[in-house]
Amino acid sequence: MSIFTIMIKILGIAAFSVLGLRYYTHMLQLSSYQFQGYFRFLGSIQSKFGLHVGAACSLLLAPIFLANEYFMLYMIFDILTIVFIVLIALMYLPKPAKKKFVVTARVKRLFITDGILILIMAIASLALYLGNSKGIIGVLVIWAVYIGLFPLFTALTNLINKPVENRINQYYIDDAKRLLTEHPGLRIIGITGSFGKTSVKYYLTTLLSEGFSVLMTPESYNTPMGIVRTIREHLKPTHEIFVCEMGARHLHDIKEITDIVHPDDGILTSIGHQHLETFHSLENIVSTKYELLDAVDEKMKKDGNAKAGQHLKFVNGDNEIIRENMKYQDAITYGLSEGCAYRAVDVKVSGNGTTFSVTAPNGESAEFSTKLVGKHNVENIVGAIAVANSFGIPMNKLKMAVRRLASVPHRLELTKHGNVSILDDAYNSNPNGAKVALETLSLFEGNVKVLVTPGMVELGAKEDEYNAEFGRQAAAVCDYIILVGEKQTHAIKQGALEAGFDPERLFVKNSFNEASQLMYELDAGREKAILLENDLPDNYAG
DSSP, rough: OOOOHHHHHHHHHHHHHHHHHHHHHHHHHHHHTTTHHHHHHTTTHHHHHHHHHHHHHHHHHHHGGGGGHHHHHHHHHHHHHHHHHHHHHHHHHHOOSSSSSOOEEEEEEHHHHHHHHHHHHHHHHHHHHOTTTTTTHHHHHHHHHHHHHHHHHHHHHHHHHHHHHHHHHHHHHHHHHHHHHEEEEEEEEEEEEEHHHHHHHHHHHHTTTTOOOOOOOOOOSSSHHHHHHHHHHOOOOOOOOEEEOOOOTTTTHHHHHHHHHHOOOOEEEEOOSOOOHHHHSSSHHHHTTTHHHHHHHHHHHHHOOGGGOOOOOEEEOHHHHHHTOOTTTEEEEEESSSTTTTEEEEEEETTTTEEEEEOOTTSOOOEEEHHHHHHHHHHHHHHHHHHHHTTOOOHHHHHHHHOOOOOOOSEEEEEEETEEEEEOOOOOOOOOHHHHHHHHHTTTTTTTEEEEEEOOOOOOOHHHHHHHHHHHHHHHSSSSEEEEEHHHHHHHOOOOOOOOTTTGGGGEEHHHHHHHHOOOOOOOTTTTEEEEEEOOOOGOOO
């Protein structure tokens, strides 16, 4: 081996190490540092694994043919090693991402661990090389394993750092608990659900602000550490109410949050077949979502009857799964269905929005108007009205607040671009949410209706079944369907075609940029309504 080829290999390994570690750390970050999500992503990148294995094999095989009679074979494998390493380095050059890589303190700690492991391998290699004449074989084995299993390297550093990260997180959790203890007058409202929780959070905060100083978890800060960060950075002594959105992807995720904040009140917006891949069963979803109301009930029993009225439970009475699993008879129901304690009636949709009337349990009623459209929005607004009114704000005082409500970003957010209406429902997608989005799209009578979607994910063994049903539902509403990514949309395509959808009006594109260009070109010049249903992050792209 010449010094020149050795230097090229060293520089190549260094280049792809830096670029590759950045790439895989980004994918780990998008997977919320959870192994299940990260390994699901690794399972989708066989081509990248193939290049790594090819480089590792070439690196190991080349020295076998160093004898003169096999020198040409040695040269071939040596050149192949260099080619593979260069290709790998080029493959990991940074590309535009939907969600940018953020170099947080945790990422820096991962990089430090990466560096320490690589330094240990370098020292071990040097010791083997200087120790005996056959040490080069050990050196090649070390670096071949490193190259071949490189995509797993970030998972290893994440595992090594886990005890440290847990200790750091516990420090921040304890600090957030201390801040809540020092604010005994704060009333904490927890919100959870398979869908609708973020919308209810925004709407409720607007309505409660008519009578209280309110803090809410911003954007999608619905994980334990996101909630802890909100408390530590934004909670002020003047706040009277903390509206806390609680997300869940695994069994007992909600309990982990309630053990931190100990909510006084709870709102269950929905239960559906979302994140089945990680929950594994509907029973686990139901159990986890009810952990919020369990915590409220536990606090009510602890405080006694004197404070029973300060611990309220609210549930969406329109949700079939909630109705079938009604655990607490003292829960206040809301929705459009007959029998709900807070019920919306006379719902009318026009070009200016939606009007409806709400009747409270005490008989008080009022007519509301909002620029938002869709049954789901009325459902979520009624939930916010139910809580605000139960907190003592009169229905008539809530009318102006409801009129001011704006669309929640990327949750069926309606925007106009000339003669094109965009329904942006890109944040997430689940079977119920997708159905509601199509129902909202159907309201645009006279418009050319276009669906753009990469399909639904994290639905476990039922993913194809739900996507196929989504395709059949879309066929009944849409004039055009544009699918993004062939792998996870095949079931939608199959369902749509089975329902009789015209194959000439169904397109499959590799990226959202391609789909976006096409959706504007279709029936150019005519009034169009385009539904953007779901937008998968980069760790689903493979």
